[in-house]
Amino acid sequence: MRKPNGYGSIKRLSGTRRRPFVFVVSEHGRQKPVEYFATQVEAEIFAADYNKIHRNRSLPGHKITFAELYHRWITRHIADTSPSDSAITGYRNSYRHCSVLHGMEYEKIKYQDYQTVIDGMRRSGLSYSSLKKVRSLISLMAFYAIKIDMPCRNYAPLLSLGRNKPVHPHKTFSRQKINRLWSIANHNGVDTILILLYTGMRVGELLALQKSDINLRQQIIRITHSKTAAGIRIIPIHHRIQPFITYRMQSSGTYLITDSNGRSYDYSRYCLIWRRIMHDIHADGHTTHDCRHTVATLLDNAGANETARRRILGHAGGDVTERVYTHKNLRQLRKCIELLK
Known part of the structure; x- marks a missing residue:
């Protein structure tokens, strides 16, 4: 569709740029760049809104795609x-x-x-x-x-999605594999897996943890970034992983889990550590989410209070009574997490 005179135009700039598209308008016979964009669609939307606001005009017959x-x-x-x-x-x-x-x-x-x-x-x-x-x-x-x-x-x-056939069914860590992790606990990165196995955190929650989220005096972890509202929670620090947390708190950087240069990990880079350690303990095929399944299973086997277990794992309550009226204090949550051996 041909743009009306004075509407402005969108140009793609040469070279490798993060935002290669520019919306330009004419002023005093010269083209003036107004804004830059990553995609042409974003530039087109801006151009339409710009003309509505500044020039009170729209493209005739325009249909939103x-x-x-x-x-x-x-x-x-x-x-x-x-x-x-x-x-x-x-x-x-x-x-x-x-x-x-x-x-x-x-x-x-x-x-x-x-x-x-x-x-x-x-x-x-x-x-x-x-x-x-x-x-x-x-x-x-x-x-x-x-x-x-x-x-x-x-x-x-x-819409029909078909049947849910898990590509990688989750499985719990056996006691033998957990013991293997403890036997090499001083190896690089092994402590992060043990932290997952004694907190029930999602790996994304662990990697997002900042040192300000840890209270060593109260021995608690505050999850402030999670994929769900129920995921915002407090997890008592199990006595077995307390030395790992203390050691990590003394490292450089603002995040709890960092490399030797104080840089935090994204999921892709952390998976390199995960796969190496899983190979070392003969547990190839395990995923990071298996840690949460393991914690949930072990707590259930140990007879943990269901509400406390949900609070620790960051699961939404099962019914209105549990979600609204049931409260579990820190002592009860700590009693629950210490059921992990």
Whole structure:
């Protein structure tokens, strides 16, 4: 579609740049850059909004595409809910899976178009979790479309994902493997796995821990960043991992888990440590999430109080009574965590 005179234009700059697209307007016969963008879609959205605000004009017959709606939604969603970095990455991956829809007018996308995307992902062998994330994105975008008065229907609840067949079924660590970890506890990185096995933390929660989240006097860990609201919690420090926590607190850097240079770990870099240690103890195939399954299983086997166990693991309560009226103090949580041997 040809832009009207004075609308401005979008150009792609040469070279390797983080934001190669620029929106420019003409002033006194010269082009003036207004803003830079990572993608052309983001630049197009900015140009449309800029002209509405500053020049009170819109493109005639303009129809919002799936791509434009996504970029408008993700900006609003981040501003409103402050999702975690992992959640934002999940949204972006789901958006890429919907590439065949990007250029389509959003109002014309129907159930079969979405189901075709899901079916293609299933044929490609993508996980059930990936399918759920795409369905969730479709639903969130539909609710946003309704908010901005676009005529549409939310097809997400109608989509068929097929059966959930776990690609990597979770399994618990045996006592023998845990003892092997203790036998090499002084090896680099082994302490982080034992911390996971005696706290029930998610690996992302562990890597996000800052030293300010640790209270050595009270012997507690405060989880301030988690994938769920229930994940924001306090975990008593088990006496067996207390020396590891104390030692890590004395290292350089603001994060609890750092390398020798004081740099924190992202998940990909930490997995290199994980795989090396798993190979050393003959536990290849175990995933980091198996630590949470192990803690949950061992506490259940030891007869731990169910509510205390949920609090430690960061699971939502099972019913209204448990969620609203049941409170467990630090002493009860510590009694629960010390059931781990």
